Amino acid sequence: xxxxxxxxxxxxxxxxxxKRPLRIRGGGSKxxxxxxxxxxxxxxxxxxxxxxxxxxxxxxxxRAGTLLITLERLLEENGQMLAFEPPHLGLQAxxxxxxxxxxxxxxxxxxxxxxxxxxxxxxxxGQGRDLSFGGRVIKNVAGFDVSxxxxxxxxxxxxxTEVTLKVxxxxxxxxxxxxSLSEAQALQRMNEWAGQPWPITASSYFxxxxxxxxxxxxxxxxxxxxxxxxxxxxxxxxxxxxLREQQLDFFMTPKPIWRMAVRPTTGPLxxxxxxxxxxxxxxxxxxxxxxxxxxxxxAREAGGHAQQWHxxxxxxxxxxxxxxxxxxxxxxxxxxxxxxxxxxxxxxxxLEG
Amino acid sequence: MDKSEIPSELEIGQALRQWLPESAILTxxxxxxxxxxxGLSAYRQMPHVVVLPATEKEVQAVLRYCHAQRIPVVARxxxxxxxxxxxxxxRGVLLSLARLRNIVQVDPLARTxxxxxxxxxxxxxxxxxAHGLYYAPDPSSQIAxxxxxxxxxxxxxxxxxxxxxxxxxxxxxxxxxxxxxVVEIGSEAPDSAGFDFMALLTGSEGLLAIVTEVTVxxxxxxxxxxxxxxxxxxxxxxxxxxARMIAAGIIPAGLEMMDSLATRAAExxxxxxxxxxxxxxxxxxxxxxxxxxxxxxxxxxTILEENGAxxxxxxxxxxxxxxxxxxxxxxxxxxxxxxxxxxxxxGTIPRRRLGEVLRLIADWSLKYGLEVANVFHAGDGNLxxxxxxxxxxxxxFHKTEELAGRILELCVEVGGTITGEHGVxxxxxxxxxxxxxxxxxxxxxxxxxxxxxxxxxxxxKAIPTLQxxxxxxxxxxxxxxxxxxxxxxx
Numbered sequence: 001x002x003x004x005x006x007x008x009x010x011x012x013x014x015x016x017x018x019k020r021p022l023r024i025r026g027g028g029s030k031x032x033x034x035x036x037x038x039x040x041x042x043x044x045x046x047x048x049x050x051x052x053x054x055x056x057x058x059x060x061x062x063r064a065g066t067l068l069i070t071l072e073r074l075l076e077e078n079g080q081m082l083a084f085e086p087p088h089l090g091l092q093a094x095x096x097x098x099x100x101x102x103x104x105x106x107x108x109x110x111x112x113x114x115x116x117x118x119x120x121x122x123x124x125x126g127q128g129r130d131l132s133f134g135g136r137v138i139k140n141v142a143g144f145d146v147s148x149x150x151x152x153x154x155x156x157x158x159x160x161t162e163v164t165l166k167v168x169x170x171x172x173x174x175x176x177x178x179x180s181l182s183e184a185q186a187l188q189r190m191n192e193w194a195g196q197p198w199p200i201t202a203s204s205y206f207x208x209x210x211x212x213x214x215x216x217x218x219x220x221x222x223x224x225x226x227x228x229x230x231x232x233x234x235x236x237x238x239x240x241x242x243l244r245e246q247q248l249d250f251f252m253t254p255k256p257i258w259r260m261a262v263r264p265t266t267g268p269l270x271x272x273x274x275x276x277x278x279x280x281x282x283x284x285x286x287x288x289x290x291x292x293x294x295x296x297x298x299a300r301e302a303g304g305h306a307q308q309w310h311x312x313x314x315x316x317x318x319x320x321x322x323x324x325x326x327x328x329x330x331x332x333x334x335x336x337x338x339x340x341x342x343x344x345x346x347x348x349x350x351l352e353g
Numbered sequence: 354m355d356k357s358e359i360p361s362e363l364e365i366g367q368a369l370r371q372w373l374p375e376s377a378i379l380t381x382x383x384x385x386x387x388x389x390x391x392g393l394s395a396y397r398q399m400p401h402v403v404v405l406p407a408t409e410k411e412v413q414a415v416l417r418y419c420h421a422q423r424i425p426v427v428a429r430x431x432x433x434x435x436x437x438x439x440x441x442x443x444r445g446v447l448l449s450l451a452r453l454r455n456i457v458q459v460d461p462l463a464r465t466x467x468x469x470x471x472x473x474x475x476x477x478x479x480x481x482x483a484h485g486l487y488y489a490p491d492p493s494s495q496i497a498x499x500x501x502x503x504x505x506x507x508x509x510x511x512x513x514x515x516x517x518x519x520x521x522x523x524x525x526x527x528x529x530x531x532x533x534x535v536v537e538i539g540s541e542a543p544d545s546a547g548f549d550f551m552a553l554l555t556g557s558e559g560l561l562a563i564v565t566e567v568t569v570x571x572x573x574x575x576x577x578x579x580x581x582x583x584x585x586x587x588x589x590x591x592x593x594x595x596a597r598m599i600a601a602g603i604i605p606a607g608l609e610m611m612d613s614l615a616t617r618a619a620e621x622x623x624x625x626x627x628x629x630x631x632x633x634x635x636x637x638x639x640x641x642x643x644x645x646x647x648x649x650x651x652x653x654x655t656i657l658e659e660n661g662a663x664x665x666x667x668x669x670x671x672x673x674x675x676x677x678x679x680x681x682x683x684x685x686x687x688x689x690x691x692x693x694x695x696x697x698x699x700g701t702i703p704r705r706r707l708g709e710v711l712r713l714i715a716d717w718s719l720k721y722g723l724e725v726a727n728v729f730h731a732g733d734g735n736l737x738x739x740x741x742x743x744x745x746x747x748x749x750f751h752k753t754e755e756l757a758g759r760i761l762e763l764c765v766e767v768g769g770t771i772t773g774e775h776g777v778x779x780x781x782x783x784x785x786x787x788x789x790x791x792x793x794x795x796x797x798x799x800x801x802x803x804x805x806x807x808x809x810x811x812x813x814k815a816i817p818t819l820q821x822x823x824x825x826x827x828x829x830x831x832x833x834x835x836x837x838x839x840x841x842x843x
Contacts, residue, residue: 054703054705055600056596056597056599056600056704056705057596057599057703057704057705057734058599059703079602080602102544102549108543109543112517112521113543113544115549115552116517116520116521125796129792131790131792131793131796132789132790132793133793135701135768135769135770136703136768136769137701137702137703137733137734137768137769137770137773138514138701138733138734139509139513139518139701139730139733139734139735139770139773139774140701140770140772140773141506141507141556141770141772141773141774141775141776141777142770142771142772142777142781142785142788142789143777143785143788143789143793143797143815143816144553144556144557144561144797144800144816145507145520145552145553145555145556146553146796146800148520148549148552148553149548149549149552149553151549151552152544152548152549153548153549156548157548168604169602169603169604170602172602191462191463191464192462194464194573195461195462195464195484195485195486195573196485196573197485197573197574197575197576197641197642198642199641199642199645216641216642216644216645217644217645217648219644219648220641220642220644220645220648223642223643223644224642261540261542261543261544261545262542263463263540263541263542264463264541264542264543265460265462265463279543282542282543283543302542303540303541303542304540304541304542304543304545305540305542305544305545305546307546318546318547320546322546322547323537324534324535324536324537325530325534325535325536326536326537326538326547326550329536329550329803329804330547330548332802332803332804333548333553333800333803335803336796336799336800336802336803337796337799348546348547348548350546350547
């Protein structure tokens with residue numbers, strides 16, 4: 001293990017006393033998407049190491065600056081993995097950044113999101129205090145669930161220094177199947193199958209093709225394939241990896257890309273431009289030139305929200321405020337954890353508004 | 354605050370009749386009596402007034418009135434909670450949500466059900482059964498407990514290692530703040546922008562807001578479920594078998610352990626065919642496609658045998674499978690028949706520390722002269738020691754509380770927690786000071802104030818005052834002395 005916690009606490013405490021804003025940084029792999037504009041950097045990259053890992057407990061505790069690939073390699077050596085397949089979006093991605101971003105990958109609908117697997121955190125609050133919440137056990141309801149509150153908060157509520165995650169065993173085998181369908185048919189089928197007990201762990205629809213990934217014992221996959229039909233995709237693993245890491249051609253377009261999280265049963269959105277569907281219909285990537293107001297309104301109507309992925313303002317990634325009293329609750333909560341407003345100011349984007 | 358500052362029962366009743374029917378306001382001792390305790394009957398308190406609103410508007414009116422009059426509000430679902438979370442406040446309104454019991458919407462394609470908080474846990478599964486779906490969290494009280502209470506406590510059940518807790522199975526909440534404002538959090542989309550208020554509110558024990566609607570996720574029923582019952586000569590062997598199974602990559606759908614006292618009690622109660630001579634019994638369930646279950650069962654059997662199982666029995670049919678589980682789910686009342694009273698503990702420990710923890714509990718059981726039966730959600734490390742006592746014997750409840758406190762502190766010492774699924778309530782409030790430092794507790798109070806600055810929602814529960822912890826700190830040092838008998842318990 002490397003690095004010391006104390007200098008990090010001191011830097012935050014001094015910043016708090018001087019009311020000097022801090023930009024928390026891990027690997028910077030997601031700074032194209034979200035990045036505070038504060039000039040002073042609080043760098044977590046030297047604070048690394050696996051604190052505790054006991055495979056039979058399905059639990060691992062890691063310092064925030066540890067590279068995500070380091071953690072994933074360790075888990076793989078023990079036949080385990082992170083259930084939510086987090087996108088790295090760069091080799092330098094850190095575990096702390098992954099949790100702060102709260103982004104999940106292809107397996108999200110089958111197994112859950114990042115927050116579902118966070119069991120505990122150690123963090124520095126906006127006054128420089130070293131705090132611990134949650135624990136190293138799977139069931140724990142003592143106190144408010146501050147650990148999960150940190151997931152997806154992009155550092156606006158605290159600096160993560162250590163996280164404890166629940167892990168899962170790797171499946172023995174996988175199989176990808178494919179069908180040629182219209183978008184409406186594919187969405188219907190994704191939702192129908194999600195209500196049936198097939199071992200589906202990922203799904204996507206792009207350029208007229210519905211793809212699903214099945215995982216489990218080989219015999220079960222063969223039997224499911226007989227029921228589901230479709231044709232086997234031999235390069236399946238590469239497809240899901242490309243989707244997870246956004247290395248598909250779709251993501252290389254010069255047009256703005258929107259990430260739209262919607263009610264999975266929502267029909268085709270009808271926006272002009274290419275659409276890539278994931279997560280059983282719950283996630284739509286759209287490359288289009290439509291105005292912000294139109295995209296946000298459409299996402300709201302579909303029970304969800306939109307975020308500009310490429311070509312947006314990383315210093316203000318979520319400009320749309322939540323409705324009614326929820327905005328005030330966000331502001332109250334920010335004050336509890338960061339009374340001087342020094343941690344990643346500007347994030348998530350609507351607090352100051 | 355003095356009781357004299359709070360309006361009388363009659364004044365409150367009269368005021369609330371502007372918005373609620375007379376039958377929804379209880380002010381007489383006879384009518385309020387059923388509400389003086391929840392599932393933790395060792396604690397009792399007569400509420401000042403009980404209200405039973407039937408609509409969100411009525412709940413809103415009660416909250417606005419109580420806020421304006423500075424009257425404490427304690428929310429209650431079905432009253433099956435095991436930590437005294439719904440224990441009334443002597444000067445407060447007990448707000449029962451049991452009459453908000455509509456299933457608002459079932460969407461089989463989207464696999465969601467929108468319900469009011471008073472809907473029973475099992476009623477959700479029954480509402481979607483015909484679509485081949487079910488609601489996964491299954492606390493033992495599922496025939497009675499309500500979904501609103503499940504959200505307040507983040508309830509688990511015997512299948513949560515594989516299928517998660519309440520937190521993992523709800524999508525959206527509609528809540529009212531103390532001032533009566535409606536707040537919608539979460540969504541039917543896979544995520545929302547902003548902070549994760551779903552995580553914060555789930556398990557918040559009625560301290561932050563009042564739930565008026567819950568949207569839950571329902572999932573497909575497995576094609577096949579099979580359960581193995583394994584007997585062991587020692588609890589350590591059973592514990593090792595559990596660790597090996599999980600290290601081998603198996604996530605059982607259910608994995609439960611009972612010691613011999615619990616096994617015998619359950620057998621006498623439901624006649625499930627349990628091996629009463631075993632020191633420990635494991636129930637080990639696999640579910641999914643037939644091929645998955647066949648593969649898993651074979652691997653489970655090998656591991657159980659390699660770790661010293663003396664007998665393995667696979668339930669022959671669905672009826673026997675349900676009988677095996679019925680014994681486990683009835684373990685609390687079954688053990689309850691062995692003594693006039695029992696006290697249930699809810700600590701969670703890292704699984705690998707099971708042997709030493711059970712040994713210490715056995716030692717202390719002898720020392721205190723109180724029998725302890727152990728029921729264990731072995732898959733997720735959640736231990737339920739049940740201390741048998743007789744409240745009629747002077748001093749025995751006191752001794753029981755002390756033993757319970759020691760066991761909880763032991764759970765923290767070995768890296769676990771004081772409560773896995775029952776909540777802190779009034780019961781474990783002292784042990785919160787053992788689990789958390791002053792700074793963390795100050796943050797909890799900050800969160801509470803962010804929602805409820807006046808501290809009127811379920812006051813005195815879940816989060817101890819710092820002063821209480823300062824006093825409790827001494828309690829922790831002097832293990833063998835009775836801590837501060839002069840302090841009120843809550």
